[in-house]
């Protein structure tokens with residue numbers, strides 16, 4: 658066991674980021690972490706969800722996935738976010754959740770979390786990198802330690818070569834274009850490894 662608690666926190670309307678989250682959870686478990694997959698609460702009106710069959714089906718399919726809470730953030734030594742782009746930024750649902758973390762931040766409870774992020778978009782240059790960087794901006798304010806994948810494994814090149822975090826293109830049928838499973842698992846393992854280093858260093862400091 659790695660003694661790392663890892664939360665995979667995702668938002669997804671049509672399933673892509675849920676799949677990325679599941680692969681990340683697999684990779685983190687293989688690295689020995691204790692893992693929770695947690696969804697960001699939906700804020701969209703029911704009428705909007707009903708108007709899109711893929712969205713409606715995904716909400717139904719994931720109704721039993723627990724919603725992320727502030728307690729989960731306290732529990733986690735490491736966090737992997739997976740969020741689709743919304744015009745180059747994180748979805749409003751994710752921003753709303755991040756904006757509830759002020760109290761934890763104030764009490765120093767978010768410092769030294771090891772984090773990394775993943776994303777998706779409909780176009781191959783539709784804002785994946787920017788979305789991850791927007792998320793990381795908040796992480797810097799938390800005092801979190803961003804464990805971006807960089808080019809630390811050859812699998813990253815095959816997945817599109819995004820050094821900020823694994824990202825994928827989603828075609829009009831909702832299918833992923835690139836094969837990113839290996840890159841996601843590598844990113845998850847790296848996040849757990851860095852979290853182990855940080856956690857053991859902090860424990861030595863007392």
Ligand SMILES: Cc1cc2nc3c(=O)[nH]c(=O)nc-3n(C[C@H](O)[C@H](O)[C@H](O)COP(=O)(O)O)c2cc1C
Pocket residue numbers: 668669670671672673674675741742743744745777778779780781782783784827
């Ligand atoms: C409001 C909105 C804005 C979006 N903006 C972009 C965009 O700027 N570029 C792009 O390529 N895709 C854009 N998309 C497509 C989503 O990123 C895509 O549906 C998502 O990555 C699929 O992930 P999911 O299956 O986890 O929901 C947008 C979708 C919505 C609903």
